[in-house]
Amino acid sequence: MKVTYFAKTRELIGRDSDSFDLPADIRSINDVIEYLSAMDEPYKNALANPEALRFALDNEMAKGDASIQNISELAIFPPVTGG
Amino acid sequence: MMRHIAVQITPFDAGQELRKFEGNRLGAVASFSGIVRSENDIIALSIEHHPIMTYMALEKLCTLAEQRYKLLGVTIIHRYGTLKLGEPIIFVAAASAHRKEAMAAIIAIMDRLKTDVPLWKKEIFADGTSRWIEQKQSDVDRSSAW
Numbered sequence: 001m002k003v004t005y006f007a008k009t010r011e012l013i014g015r016d017s018d019s020f021d022l023p024a025d026i027r028s029i030n031d032v033i034e035y036l037s038a039m040d041e042p043y044k045n046a047l048a049n050p051e052a053l054r055f056a057l058d059n060e061m062a063k064g065d066a067s068i069q070n071i072s073e074l075a076i077f078p079p080v081t082g083g
Numbered sequence: 084m085m086r087h088i089a090v091q092i093t094p095f096d097a098g099q100e101l102r103k104f105e106g107n108r109l110g111a112v113a114s115f116s117g118i119v120r121s122e123n124d125i126i127a128l129s130i131e132h133h134p135i136m137t138y139m140a141l142e143k144l145c146t147l148a149e150q151r152y153k154l155l156g157v158t159i160i161h162r163y164g165t166l167k168l169g170e171p172i173i174f175v176a177a178a179s180a181h182r183k184e185a186m187a188a189i190i191a192i193m194d195r196l197k198t199d200v201p202l203w204k205k206e207i208f209a210d211g212t213s214r215w216i217e218q219k220q221s222d223v224d225r226s227s228a229w
Contacts, residue, residue: 007131007203008215056201059135075133079218082130082161082202083117083173083193 001068003032005046006077009053012046022068029055030064032074047076054079084149085156085178088141090132092164097174100158104178109155113185114176115193119166124209130172132163133201140200144192151229152188154179159192161202191229198226 004017026035033050036043047053055062056075068074085107087100097116104112119128145157156178166172173196177188196202197218204216 006133006201007205010131011215056133056136059133059139075136077133077201078203078215080198080201081204081216081218082200083197 001032001071002073003036004073004075006075008078009046009076013042027069028065028067029057029062029074032068033064033076052078084154085158086145086149087158087160088138088145089160090137090141091160091162094162094171095160095174097171100160100174101176103158104156104176107156107178109178110180111182111185112156112176112178113182113189114158114174115189116171117173119168119170119172121168123206125168125206126209127165127167127207128172129165129205129207129213130161130163131203131205132161136201137161137163141196144195144199147195148177148188148192151191152177152179152184154184154188157188157192159196161196161200163202165207194222194225194229197222 001022002017002019005013010016026032033047037047054077057066057071058073101114141159148154148157154177158176160174162172175189175192177185179185205213207213
């Protein structure tokens with residue numbers, strides 16, 4: 001699965017996307033966040049407060065408990081501040 | 084129904100955008116321009132967008148506003164990239180038969196845009212440092228009002 005990062009999340013992680021072969025027991029966005037947080041410091045820091053993050057699955061906004069089955073891209077970013 | 088949406092790096096001419104509504108037998112056209120303002124030693128804003136979702140979210144916003152306020156035309160242009168003080172960030176125009184709907188639509192579109200459209204602003208300061216702007220609770224409250 002491709003994971004893309006935007007704004008402050010992208011800066012903290014230090015890259016704009018990753019591609020992962022996720023283990024079969026990773027089923028929801030929350031599972032992915034937990035998996036990424038265990039990787040190394042930048043991921044842990046960027047994802048430390050999932051409540052303050054927003055997610056999209058294949059370009060549609062989604063909640064943390066949403067299933068990632070048949071999803072090709074997860075986007076992770078902070079609450080938006082346009083206008 | 085006239086609809087124009089753009090997410091672009093280049094500047095826009097608000098006057099030119101407004102003139103596009105002329106001659107369309109509309110009773111009212113209201114508009115809003117957002118500009119980079121001088122505050123806390125800011126010299127520029129850096130605006131990040133999502134290559135697909137930003138446009139999609141603006142389309143959804145237009146559809147909502149068109150239906151709710153009986154709009155006859157709507158324009159939303161949002162820039163991204165590095166914008167210096169005084170540069171235009173956003174332009175929104177709404178056309179309808181009467182002023183009330185056009186003006187209400189502008190306020191609603193701006194309120195919703197601040198919470199629903201994937202765009203992120205970073206302040207760039209004179210000393211070379213920068214800071215991501217955080218979403219305000221007041222913006223969330225205003226957006227959920229309509």
